[in-house]
Every structure is written in C-alpha cells, then in structure tokens.
Amino acid sequence: MEFSFSSKYPFTSEAKQKVEGSSLELNDEMMERAVQRVVTALKGKAEAPLEHGDERGTPYHIHPSDELLELGSYAAARMMLAHLRNRFLINKFAVAEAKRASSFMGKDSEENLRKLGDELGINPQEFEGKLALPVYQYASFSPRSIDYRLIFRNVKNGFVEVTRHEVIRLMEEAVKGKMESYKPLQNPPQIIRDYSQKLMVLVPKETVLKMSFKEGDNPPCIEKLLEGAKAHQNLNHQARLVLAIYLLARNVPVEKVQAIFSNLPDYEDRKTKYQLDHIIKRGYSMPSCATMLSYGLCVADCRIGSPIRWKGKVEPWKKGKGSSS
Numbered sequence: 001m002e003f004s005f006s007s008k009y010p011f012t013s014e015a016k017q018k019v020e021g022s023s024l025e026l027n028d029e030m031m032e033r034a035v036q037r038v039v040t041a042l043k044g045k046a047e048a049p050l051e052h053g054d055e056r057g058t059p060y061h062i063h064p065s066d067e068l069l070e071l072g073s074y075a076a077a078r079m080m081l082a083h084l085r086n087r088f089l090i091n092k093f094a095v096a097e098a099k100r101a102s103s104f105m106g107k108d109s110e111e112n113l114r115k116l117g118d119e120l121g122i123n124p125q126e127f128e129g130k131l132a133l134p135v136y137q138y139a140s141f142s143p144r145s146i147d148y149r150l151i152f153r154n155v156k157n158g159f160v161e162v163t164r165h166e167v168i169r170l171m172e173e174a175v176k177g178k179m180e181s182y183k184p185l186q187n188p189p190q191i192i193r194d195y196s197q198k199l200m201v202l203v204p205k206e207t208v209l210k211m212s213f214k215e216g217d218n219p220p221c222i223e224k225l226l227e228g229a230k231a232h233q234n235l236n237h238q239a240r241l242v243l244a245i246y247l248l249a250r251n252v253p254v255e256k257v258q259a260i261f262s263n264l265p266d267y268e269d270r271k272t273k274y275q276l277d278h279i280i281k282r283g284y285s286m287p288s289c290a291t292m293l294s295y296g297l298c299v300a301d302c303r304i305g306s307p308i309r310w311k312g313k314v315e316p317w318k319k320g321k322g323s324s325s
C-alpha cells in the first residue's frame, strides 16, 4: 500500500489516534527501529521514505503490517527524547523529521496539504488570483532567512503572497517547531530508559565545544551565536555566515570552526567545508553593526561599528575583496 497520511506525517492527531486505537505495545523490534530513526537523523538524513519512492513522483509504499510499527517507532523515539531531554538529539531529530515530512509534502495531493495545513495552523488561500497566507501565519512560521522578511514581500490587506514551494517550506518549519517541544515524561517505562542509553552514546562530548576564548573576548552578538551553537540550535543562514566570518577573522583554524558548526542540528561536513573555503576564497568581510541589526543579530549597543572591532583586539585576517554586508 502507499504511505498513508499518518505514515507520512506521524506527528498528526490522525496518526496519534491510530496508535492509541491499536493494541500496539512497546517491544524490542519497535525500540530498535526507534533508535535507528534517531541514528538516521543524526546522520543528517530523513528516515525511510526515499527508499520507498523515487524522484519522478512514483508513490512511496509501505507494507500494511509495517504501518503501525512505523508509527510506533516514531512515538517511541519521541518518548526517548522526552525522557533524555538532550538538546542535541532533540534538534537533530526535529530537523530530520521536518525534512522527512517535507519530502512527502512536495509530491502530496492538494487535499492532503490542506489537511496538514489545518493541523499545523497554515492555511493558504486564493487572494486576487494568487496564493497567499494571513500575515500572522506567515510571521509565525517563516524561516529566519532574509528572503522571507516581510519588508521584501508582497503584503496586501493582511495577506502575504506566497508560492506553493514557500508554503511547504513554512510547513517544514512548523513541523520542526512541533518536534522541538516536549512535555516532561513522568515515570517512563523501563524499556524506554534502557534504549535511551543507546542514544546517549551518540551525543558528542563537550570537549568539541570548548573554545580558547575567555569570557569577554567576543562581543555579545558573537557570544550569543556561540552559545546557540553550543546548545545545538538551528542557526539561520545569516547567523552562520557571520559566525564563520568572525571566527576566521580571529584566526580560529578552519577545522575548529568546522567542529563548532558540527553542533548544529543540520550539519553536513562537506557542505560546511565548502562554505568555509568559499568565505576564505572570496575574502568576505565582517558585516557592520548596522547590518547585524538588520539581520536581527545585534543584541547590545556596543558603539564599535563592527563586531570585529570589539576591544580593538582583532585585525581582519584578510583585506576583503567581497563583503557580506
């Protein structure tokens, strides 16, 4: 059978009802699958669906007897994460599950997208012949990327014009947000405790996060970004760019910058290396404080013009040929 709505989107109330209405119980097979689901997330991949479909739009398939197991493995993975409350695992899982759902959305029917939108609180509608979203929905779920900033969008009568692709991108963000929140799990079953230990082994050691900077070495905006990386937050594009430029300007070795970025939930080794090499090659210069403010990354009023002038300690590592600002 094709993947059902519930299998594609196991976080929905329909999927929850299916699990609750079944005689499904936690067992070793389900727990192994749940662990595998998290392990796959840590590798930066979406679990399963691409093995069951192809890029030409052939429907994804799942054996009927596997459907409940699939839903159960998702629920078990969530229970383990609620028990562990480890930010690294939670954020990695959130990114992977959101991407998994998004890979289905791109090929799903309009009816299913509408149904999912109702669940997530994203209801696109026709407005003057174009697809549009109410501003409050758009603002709640738009990615923190400059392309999605309202000042660059066509806004009219409380609606923002969007494309189908953008609606799916917003839905992906909404799924990620859903995946990042957990209610504390009171008295988890022993099987959840036991298998949770297997996940903790996968969490990187804190030593990777240690920096040679001392307190006060960096301006508040950069400290905040470093803290975000340390807490495995999903920093947006501008934040990553700024942090990379700053660290390279401070002569932090590329390998170390890469190690810091490896804490981000959607980290990809090759992509990050390529981007760091690109920054070095193009000689990007540090954005000014005004630009940082426009990115929403300025958190204080240091009156130094640019974060790189913090305490006058650092010199740009290279005279910029290009500029990110």
Ligand code: SF4
Pocket (backbone or CB within 6 Å): 219, 220, 221, 222, 288, 289, 290, 292, 293, 297, 298, 299, 300, 301, 302, 303, 304, 305, 306, 307, 310
């Ligand atoms: S004023 Fe400049 S250095 Fe200070 S927090 Fe803002 S962007 Fe950073």
